[in-house]
Amino acid sequence: MSEIKAETLTQVLSNRLGTIINSADFQTKSLHGGTVGDVQLIAGNAKTTDGGNLPFKIVLKTQKKWERYGDPDSWRREYDFYKSNFGVLFSESFRWPECYHAEMNEEQNETQIWMEYIDGLSGSDLTGDMYERAAEELGRFQGKLFAEQPVVLQSLTNLSNVNYMKNFYLHYRSWNRVYDYIRSDDCEIPKHLCNMLIDIDEKADEIFNRIEKLPIVLCHRDFWVANLFYSDGKTILLDWDTAGWGYLGEDIASLIGDEADMEHMVEYYHRCIPAYYKGFSEFADISHLSDNCIYEMILLLFGYRLVEWYMDAGPGNQPQEQNDERTLHIHILQKIHEMRN
Template sequence: MNIKLETLIYSLNQRFKKDIISADCQTKLLQGGTVGNVRLVTGIAESADGEKLPYRIVLKIQKKWERYGDLGSWRREYDLYASDLGATFSDAFRWPTCYHAEINAEENEFQLWLEYIDGVSGLDLTGDMYEQAALELGRYQGKLYVEQPVVLQRLTNLSHADFMKNTYLHYRSWPFVYDYIRSDDCEFPQHVRQMLIDIDENADEILARIEKLPLVLCHRDFWVTNLIYADGKIALIDWDTCGWGYLGEDLASLIADEADIDHMVEYYHRCVPAYYKGFSEYTEVSPIADHCVYELILLVFGYRLVEWYLRAEDDDEKMKSVHTFQKIHEMKTSLAQG
C-alpha cells in the first residue's frame, strides 16, 4: 500500500516528540476486510540531530459501512479520538495514543495513526488478566458515572442506550434462529433450548430490570481480542460501537464473546465481583446479587450463538456454540445454587 511520507513523518514527530526528518517503512497486515484494514508500520526514523530510531506504529484505515441500528458507527472511532475523551482515561486503563487522525468526507474514509502496544491479548489472557480488566472497567465507568465530565455531553456520535435491546429484538424476530430452537430439527440439548425460550418469554421483565441499572459509557465490543494487557495495565482498541449502555453490559462480552470456553464459569464468578468492586469505589450500587450479567449474556449472544451454529461449516465450529451454551447454563445453575 502507498503511505504518505509526510503523514508518517508527522506521526513519528508526535510519537517521539522529536524533529523527524526522514523514515523508511514496511507494512504488515494485522487485520483486514472490505471496509477497513489495520497495518503495522515499522522502520527506522532519523531525527534532525542524526539519531536513528526504530519504530512500530499502527495505521488503521476505515471506510464507510452501515451497522444495523447504528448508522454513525463507521466513523465513531475518528470522532472519539478527535474529542477530549482521551483525558478521561487513567494510566491503568486507556486506549492507544493517536498520533494523527484525518478524515476524507468525499471518500467516506478515515485514517488513524496509533500507538503500537506490545502485550498479551485474545485467548492468551489469563484469569488474573480477565479479573483486572473487569476491575479497571468498573473503575472507569464508575468514575465517569459520578464525575460526568463535560466531554460526555459533547459526544454526539455514540450508540444509544437501547442498542442492546433493539439488537436482541431484531434477532428474536428472525425466523432463521427463532424458529430453529423451537423446531423438531433443533439439535441443541433440551435444557439449552429451554434456556433461550425462557429468556424470550421473560424478556419484558428482564429488560425492565436491566433498564433500572446505572447508565454508563460502554465500549460495547469488550471482548478478549480488543483487550491488550501490558506492563500490568489494560489497553482497549476498536471503539466503533462505543455508547451508552447499562451496568454490566460490557462484562457480557468479556465473558461470552468467543472467550475461553473451558474457563467461562470461573471467569464469570471472578469478573462480576471485580467489576462491582471497581464501580463501587466511586459510588454505591445495588447489591451484587441483583446484577443481570447472566441475562445480558443471553440477550446479547443467545441468538448470535444459534446463528453461528447454523452457519458453521464443520462440526468443531458447531460444538463451540454448543459448549458455550452449556457453560452459560452452568452459570445459571451456579447462581441458583449460590
C-alpha cells in the first residue's frame, strides 16, 4: 500500500474541494482492479481554514514500472495522458475520471495519480441499454477525433502501436501449449469450437488484410465492463494505460468478448455494433465499409486466451468451482460461435 503524505493529501483535497484544506482524517481501502497497480479509496473528513469539515472520497492509483509484452512504456501512459491536455477532448456524457494531482518519482520509476472517485454501475450491473449507450458514446468520441485530428492528440507520443492486436494474436498463436492443444486428440473443448479457432489461424493473413483497410482510431484497448461506469446518464471510462492507435471496432470487440454478460453476448453483439457505427458516423462517413471484422477481432483477441483459461482451470475431475470455470469458458466460446450465424 502506498504511503500517503499529509502535505500531498491536503494539496489534492484543496484542488478537489475548491477551498484551502489544513488537514484531513481519513481511512483507506484497497479497490479491485488495477491489475498491476495499487488502487486505494481514501475517504474521510477534510478540515478547512475556517474550522469546517468536508466529507470526501478520492482515489489514489500508484503504478510502478513494469514491461507489458510489446508495450514497454504502458506503465506510465496514464500519467502521461493526465499530464497532457487530453482531457479537453472528452464530452459531458463520455469522459475519464477527473485528475486532481499526478506526479512521477523518477528514482523509483513510480507514478501517483490522485483522481475522482466514481460512484456508479459497473461490471455485471451494467444493462443492455448501458452497453449500447457506451458503444455509441465511444463511436462518437473516436469519430470526432478521427475527423478533427486535434493538436492535443497529435502531440501524444506514448501510445500503443497500431499493430498491437496483431502482435498479441501472433504471440498467442506461437505458444505451443494452446496452439497444439486445440489440435490434439486429448483436447476436451468441443470440436466445432476448436475448428472455429483453427479456421481463424488458417485465414489470419486474409483477415488482417481486411482489418487493415479499416480507419485507424484512438483505441482504449481495455474497453471492458470493469473499466466502464455508468453514472447519472454518463459513461465514464477508467484505466487508459493500454491506449493507442488501432482499428475501428477493436474496443467493441473487447466490450463484447472480455468477461461480458455471457447470457447476452449475442444480443449485445447485434446491439452494440450498430450503436458504435451510429456514433462514429456523426463525424465521419463510413457508409462504404461493409465489413466491420468485429467477429474476427473477438476471436483474435480472446480465442486463445479462453483456451488458456480453460486449460489453467485443470482437468474435468477438479473441484466444482474449477469445473464451473471450465464450463464458463466453453460457453463463452459457444456464444462467439453463435455470433457468426
